Amino acid sequence: xAEVQEIPKGPQTTGHVWDGDLQEYNNPLPQxxxxxxxxxxxxxxxxxxxxxxxxxxxxxxTGVNTITYxxxxxxxxxxxxxxxxxxxxxxxxxxxxxxPWYERISQMPPEQIxxxxxxxxxxxxxxxxxxxxxxxxCHQAGGSGKIGHYPNLTDDDWIYGGxxxxxxxxxxxxxxxxxxxxxxxxxxxxxxxxxxxxLSMSGEPHDPAQATEGxxxxxxxxxxxxxxxxxxxKGRQDIGSANLTDRIWxxxxxxxxxxxxxxxxxxxxxxxxxVNRGNMPSWEGRLSPEQIKVLTVYVHQLGGGQ
Amino acid sequence: MMFKFKHEALETNxxxxxxxxxxxxxxxxxxxIAPLFLIEDTTEKVEGVRPYTxxxxxxxxxxxxxxxxxxxxxxxxxxxxxQLRYGHxxxxxxxxxxxPFQWGxxxxxxxxxxxxxxxxxxxxVQHLIAPRSVVPESVMPNYPWLMExxxxxxxxxxxxxxxxxxxxxxxxxxxxxxxxxxxxGPEMAAQLHIPNARESLLAQVRAGxxxxxxxxxxxxxxxxxxxxxxxTMVDFSKIKPxxxxxxx
Numbered sequence: 001x002a003e004v005q006e007i008p009k010g011p012q013t014t015g016h017v018w019d020g021d022l023q024e025y026n027n028p029l030p031q032x033x034x035x036x037x038x039x040x041x042x043x044x045x046x047x048x049x050x051x052x053x054x055x056x057x058x059x060x061x062t063g064v065n066t067i068t069y070x071x072x073x074x075x076x077x078x079x080x081x082x083x084x085x086x087x088x089x090x091x092x093x094x095x096x097x098x099x100p101w102y103e104r105i106s107q108m109p110p111e112q113i114x115x116x117x118x119x120x121x122x123x124x125x126x127x128x129x130x131x132x133x134x135x136x137x138c139h140q141a142g143g144s145g146k147i148g149h150y151p152n153l154t155d156d157d158w159i160y161g162g163x164x165x166x167x168x169x170x171x172x173x174x175x176x177x178x179x180x181x182x183x184x185x186x187x188x189x190x191x192x193x194x195x196x197x198x199l200s201m202s203g204e205p206h207d208p209a210q211a212t213e214g215x216x217x218x219x220x221x222x223x224x225x226x227x228x229x230x231x232x233x234k235g236r237q238d239i240g241s242a243n244l245t246d247r248i249w250x251x252x253x254x255x256x257x258x259x260x261x262x263x264x265x266x267x268x269x270x271x272x273x274x275v276n277r278g279n280m281p282s283w284e285g286r287l288s289p290e291q292i293k294v295l296t297v298y299v300h301q302l303g304g305g306q
Numbered sequence: 307m308m309f310k311f312k313h314e315a316l317e318t319n320x321x322x323x324x325x326x327x328x329x330x331x332x333x334x335x336x337x338x339i340a341p342l343f344l345i346e347d348t349t350e351k352v353e354g355v356r357p358y359t360x361x362x363x364x365x366x367x368x369x370x371x372x373x374x375x376x377x378x379x380x381x382x383x384x385x386x387x388x389q390l391r392y393g394h395x396x397x398x399x400x401x402x403x404x405x406p407f408q409w410g411x412x413x414x415x416x417x418x419x420x421x422x423x424x425x426x427x428x429x430x431v432q433h434l435i436a437p438r439s440v441v442p443e444s445v446m447p448n449y450p451w452l453m454e455x456x457x458x459x460x461x462x463x464x465x466x467x468x469x470x471x472x473x474x475x476x477x478x479x480x481x482x483x484x485x486x487x488x489x490x491g492p493e494m495a496a497q498l499h500i501p502n503a504r505e506s507l508l509a510q511v512r513a514g515x516x517x518x519x520x521x522x523x524x525x526x527x528x529x530x531x532x533x534x535x536x537x538t539m540v541d542f543s544k545i546k547p548x549x550x551x552x553x554x
Contacts, residue, residue, distance in 0.1 A: 014314060028313070052554065055340050071548040082554035087384040087395070088547050094386065133391050137441060138429055146440065149432070277518070279426035285543065286393065286423065 052082055102290045110164040110297050120301075127298025130291055134283070143302045147253050149277075154303040157248040161237040162306035168296040174282030177240040179228065181274035190217055194225065195267035201233045201245045205260050240278070251275050350399045350553045354539045356490045357403045357474045358532070359497045360462045360507040361514075365532025367465065368525050369408070372449060379410035380419040380536065393420035394542045397550065403474045415446055422538035427516045430530045452526040453517060459528075462503045476500050 013023040048054050052063045065081035069089040079085050095102075101122050105113060113119050132141065138150040145152035151159055159177065160170045182191060197214025199206040218225045218233075226233075228241040235243040242250060249255060252266040283292060316323050358366060369375070382388050384395040396419045401407040425433075429440065434452055437444040466476040477483040478500045486495035497506040508523065510531065517526035 026314075069548070069551070072546045077548055079551055082551065083384045084395070084554050085551045087386060087389065088551060090386050091389070134424070137425060137433070140442075149428075149440075277426075277428045279428060281423060281426060 052080060105293055106290055110293070110300065113297050114301065120297075123294050123297050124301075126291075127294050127301075130287070130295055131298060134287070135295075138280075143299070145250075147249060147256065148251060151250050152248070152303075153299050155248055156303055156306070157243060157246055158237065158306065159235070159240045159242060159250070162300070162303075164296055164300060166237065167299055168292060170280065171287075171292050171295055171299075172282065172284045175240055175278065175280040177242075177275055177278040179241070179270075179275040181272060182223070183272045186217075186223060186271075190223070191268055191271050192264060193217060194223060194271055195264045198233075198244050198267050198271075199254070199263060202247045204247075204254060204263060207260075250278075348398055348553055349402065350397045350550055352397060352399050352540055352545060354541055355399050355402055356494055356539060357469070357476060357498055358535070359494075359510055360459070360466065360503045361510040361528050362532045362535050363465060363469070364457060364459055364462060364507065365528035365530070368452070368529045369532060370406075372452075374418075375408050375410050376412060377414035377446065378416070378418045379408070379413050380417065381409040382417055382419045388417070392417050393537065396537075397540065398553070400537070400540060403469075405469055405472055405474070418533070418536055420537035422534050422536045427514075427530050427534065428518060430533055431517050431526055434526065434529070452529055453519070453524055455525045457523045457525050457528050459504060459507055459523070462507060463500050466500045466503055470500070 012026045014026045017023055048061060050064055052060060054061045062080035063082075066078050067081045067085045067089060068076055068078045069085055070092055071077045101119070104116075104119060105123075108116075108119075113123065131139075131143070135143075139145050139153050140150070143153035145154075156162065158166070160166055160175055186194070193210045193214035194217055195214070196206040196210035197212075197218055200208075200211040200214075217223045218229075219231065228239060229235050229244055230241075233244040235241040247255070252270045254263050254266050257263040257266050283295075287295070316326060357363075380396070380401075382392045382395045389395055396409075400419075401409065431453065433440050433446075434449045436448050436450070437446040466474075467478070470476045470478070475482070475486060475489070476498050477486050477495070483495060483499055486498050489495075490498065496502060497510070499506075511523050511527045512520075514527070514531060516528075516530035516534070517524050
């Protein structure tokens, strides 16, 4: 080994010297860190014993704790502690805490729930959470919807009806409004005439001559629009055909169109292509009957429930 | 500690270093692999779980290709808040045919394990092309090419063969086909039959029209078909919750 100059201060070296002058520092980990590390190993050993963990023979270490919950027959059952059992019990405990609320809600008709300020406080907070998790992706956070895609739930225009029963049915079963495309059944001129008539029904600007022609078509057997939208154009809630006489639109973005040709184009595109996109999923099975009831009242309160 | 152990002893002794390294690695291996031998006891005995159809499997491969798992997990943990938000907690058996599974631990976006049926196909298409058009505050990237790319399903047979090799019950002969008829019913068995893979893929696209554009088979068709089946195979209304407790 060659003679090397000692590094006067600073960290120790390992003592090795290569190539005459290459030395390696020796920086041991701090003691507190090392002991901390040993403690984590000890912790793991204790954890293995206390919680379900290590496979042994045919089974595994089940831990020292047990947990008791109620099974579906209503009997108490005890099992070694695990997260599923803990969840089951927590849900049961929460159900007990919320039971007074849900019991009142499930026994009361919605008409009375809305009159009870205390219950409505519960509905508003539980309803908002449910709505944000499940409905807001489509109907938007406040329920304002998206024209051309998802109906606005805050107005008093209801495609399928705004009574408690109708709203509940919508949420439970889902909805799938269907209007056939008319691109092949009708000529372009006929469709334009119909578009002007549709605009005239809600007092939008339109061409009166074309609208008169469209009116005849609307009530004729050729187009048979009246069959679904009704002779008065107010729509039928059982099949979800839109009310064409109000100024609230879902599929044709008439309010967003700047001038008459653009408004006609919007309506024309709906008549040409029909509507087969309005798919509201069914929530029965995904949400409990109580949750659906809370949502029904919540949605009813968002806008002009009827 | 009682004894004085210096790392120098390890670092200057190749043989000892080798033995110690192997010990450390085999402990890690044991912890991760040993529980697999008990898989019979941890996989719940529950009906309904089946392999993915060819179209769903293609969609799954696109899901992995696009790295959706970097932001989305597929594992509802047995916690109350998760169960309230996403639905029933995930079962081990539900990822029985997943290679690789998509449990994940990174949630920039929500968990997708119970996504199937929550939204319409139309919503998925729109949300994947432009997430912010439906969820204004979303940070999810746009995936417009899914709608434009033709789905390349020429190798679907090979993909299914590879999965079969690791234990997914896709069938290649009459005997396996008959077994699938017994296990999954005749309609599903036909879809899981490798020689029919392309025809059943096309048939599912025609029947489902997932992307709303019937003119050609897009990658969107496959991805949406996959998203719509997530978490829908097990009917939890038929299962008593306490039976699942016994598998942990």
